[in-house]
Amino acid sequence: MSDRSFNRxxxxxxxxxxxxxAFMANRLxxxxxLKPVNQHxxxxxxVRRKLGNTGIELPVVSFGVMxxxxxxxxxxxxxxxxxxxxxxxxxxxxxxxxxxGEILKDYPRDSFxxxxxxxxxxxxRKTGHLLSGTTKKAFLDxxxxxxxxxxxxxxxxxYAHGLSSKQAVEFEPLLDALQTxxxxxxxKHIGLSTHKNxxxxxxxxxxxxxxxxxxxxxxxxxxxxxxxxxxxxxxSDAGIGIVGxxxxxxxxxxxxxxxxxxxxxxxxxxxxxxxxxxxxxxxxNFEQLRENFSVMANxxxxxxxxxxxxxxxxxxxLYCNGCEQCTATCRKNIPIPEMMxxxxxxxxxxxxxxxxxxxxxHQVEDNPCKDCSVCTARCIKGFNVHDKLADISRxxxxxxxxxx
Amino acid sequence: MKGKDVFRRTAxxxxxxxxxxxxxxxxxxxxxxxxxxxxxxxxxxxxxxNSGNLWNIINGAADAYLSYDFQKLYTAEYIQGxxxxxxxxxxxxxxxTNAFGIYSxxxxxxxxxxxxxxxxxxxxxAYYFITGPYYVQISxxxxxxxxxxxxxxxxIDQQIGHQDELxxxxxxxxxxxxxxxxxxxxxxxxxxxxxxxxxxxxxYKRDGNDFRVFIIHPQDPESVNSMLDSYLEFVExxxxxxxxxxxxxxxxxxxxxxxxxxxxxxxxxxxxxxxLSKEYLxxxxxxx
Numbered sequence: 001m002s003d004r005s006f007n008r009x010x011x012x013x014x015x016x017x018x019x020x021x022a023f024m025a026n027r028l029x030x031x032x033x034l035k036p037v038n039q040h041x042x043x044x045x046x047v048r049r050k051l052g053n054t055g056i057e058l059p060v061v062s063f064g065v066m067x068x069x070x071x072x073x074x075x076x077x078x079x080x081x082x083x084x085x086x087x088x089x090x091x092x093x094x095x096x097x098x099x100x101g102e103i104l105k106d107y108p109r110d111s112f113x114x115x116x117x118x119x120x121x122x123x124x125r126k127t128g129h130l131l132s133g134t135t136k137k138a139f140l141d142x143x144x145x146x147x148x149x150x151x152x153x154x155x156x157x158x159y160a161h162g163l164s165s166k167q168a169v170e171f172e173p174l175l176d177a178l179q180t181x182x183x184x185x186x187x188k189h190i191g192l193s194t195h196k197n198x199x200x201x202x203x204x205x206x207x208x209x210x211x212x213x214x215x216x217x218x219x220x221x222x223x224x225x226x227x228x229x230x231x232x233x234x235x236s237d238a239g240i241g242i243v244g245x246x247x248x249x250x251x252x253x254x255x256x257x258x259x260x261x262x263x264x265x266x267x268x269x270x271x272x273x274x275x276x277x278x279x280x281x282x283x284x285n286f287e288q289l290r291e292n293f294s295v296m297a298n299x300x301x302x303x304x305x306x307x308x309x310x311x312x313x314x315x316x317x318l319y320c321n322g323c324e325q326c327t328a329t330c331r332k333n334i335p336i337p338e339m340m341x342x343x344x345x346x347x348x349x350x351x352x353x354x355x356x357x358x359x360x361x362h363q364v365e366d367n368p369c370k371d372c373s374v375c376t377a378r379c380i381k382g383f384n385v386h387d388k389l390a391d392i393s394r395x396x397x398x399x400x401x402x403x404x
Numbered sequence: 405m406k407g408k409d410v411f412r413r414t415a416x417x418x419x420x421x422x423x424x425x426x427x428x429x430x431x432x433x434x435x436x437x438x439x440x441x442x443x444x445x446x447x448x449x450x451x452x453x454n455s456g457n458l459w460n461i462i463n464g465a466a467d468a469y470l471s472y473d474f475q476k477l478y479t480a481e482y483i484q485g486x487x488x489x490x491x492x493x494x495x496x497x498x499x500x501t502n503a504f505g506i507y508s509x510x511x512x513x514x515x516x517x518x519x520x521x522x523x524x525x526x527x528x529x530a531y532y533f534i535t536g537p538y539y540v541q542i543s544x545x546x547x548x549x550x551x552x553x554x555x556x557x558x559x560i561d562q563q564i565g566h567q568d569e570l571x572x573x574x575x576x577x578x579x580x581x582x583x584x585x586x587x588x589x590x591x592x593x594x595x596x597x598x599x600x601x602x603x604x605x606x607x608y609k610r611d612g613n614d615f616r617v618f619i620i621h622p623q624d625p626e627s628v629n630s631m632l633d634s635y636l637e638f639v640e641x642x643x644x645x646x647x648x649x650x651x652x653x654x655x656x657x658x659x660x661x662x663x664x665x666x667x668x669x670x671x672x673x674x675x676x677x678x679x680l681s682k683e684y685l686x687x688x689x690x691x692x
Contacts, residue, residue, distance in 0.1 A: 093510040
């Protein structure tokens, strides 16, 4: 993102400011009122998609509010053509919802689409199963708190936050809570969000016939992206709205790499799947707010972006995505994802001390597999887990002067 | 040759002992952060979370923590009987300023503030405080355990090594009209511009005026100039050779801002008139 190319004129010219009334005329935080600014681009120039069978139609890029701490960023987004804002009960311990509520109260309720996420109360982190502490009452109480913070009587989409197993998707008290919220008019549509075991979760959501929108991690660095594309298409064909998140895959090329992700290429990659109806990149500055408009207007990957994505795919070989599916298949409960991270430090970046620190932190012993004659651990990327563990664990006992 | 061998072996032995010591220290750290509490069973979480897997435990809230240079998350549960549970998360950031930063994003005037650590607040089912680079969060689903949470917070504070210093820049904010507990540290993208980096901000109420004051005080004083250059170019301010005194810029997204550039800092007032702005920028200058 070039600072040089960004000034007040270019932002105002390139913003998609859809309607005639979309002016920068609202009161800003700090108390002053700015003069209206004429806008140039028409609504028809934005790529819009229907969000499943919800009846909602949105620009393909929406606003993930999770890291936005400047209320004026939300105002500029509202005034420049963004329509959909995504927050959650837990972001900044509720301050994120409060900030949104404070700004959006000045706009007509039908001029934006708002989604929030409420987490189930109790979950087994290893299995992703919801536990008895997840009750209908606890969930609905949290929703009421969220609505109060948002200064609204309803949201447009209510997600169950962070589901990662079929059991959780089908958990009766949760389904009851979501459906009750809809019956009570506290949400127009219900859905779930997922960023772990997504294919299993999405498949289960299709089967229940209850969820109307799915917010899912989907990016070019996922090892199971082909599987994801298939299950997303299936959900979309079933009339479920699909919202993409984590398009930037953490912002780095590979989990621990220093190479930044090409923001526009990554966003376009997700949106080139027509079953992804909109995305919610976390927007943190005005430059990004502006850049997103170029994606909204044109989803075609440039030759440079195509080359970047191709090269990035080739680099994936060394990276463990931390899906943790292997841990359940290891008889000795070895922290395999962490060891793979150490492997990447050692063999990818030649940072031997950093690699050993990771192993030491996780109490890995030299040759942790020595008691197993056959390795049962399975990796969805096809890593030879046994060989890699044997290689990297040697570093634990290695003296410092070998690690320089 | 023999002497060299002995020297080599001794060096290797010392190195190996160092590795073991390192291993012990890191292992201990996880266990040493959590004190024992009489009548409660302590279960320290096996997994120490890092920047690569923080999403697995706090979902999308992780993004904000990562922007404050999160390092590690240690977890534990204190259990009494069948149902009484206190869940503890200790977030370790790279330095106390970043710990204050994420804490300041999450605190709210609705809470009751406490003197634990450098600063803290609590509600019926949660107790949060910062001490040094650590941000400690205790929660429960039983509001009847408030006293136990208080006691545990005090013990953890002592266990970690109580540190009550807040970032020094906060002392430069004038006290007059300061909205209590409104100070924040923004780690990056201040005002919504990527080149503006980090800033401390505080809200004020004075004679019916609501306004905000900020101080950008980077470790590298030279970066103040580059930030200011980029900003003035953006707001199309006709920059003279050397900026002196207080000057006003018209920011299209953040309103009118009055700025003062000191030797190694930049201060600003948003949402106040000229006289009030001058007064506060003068107070900041005098608070050096």
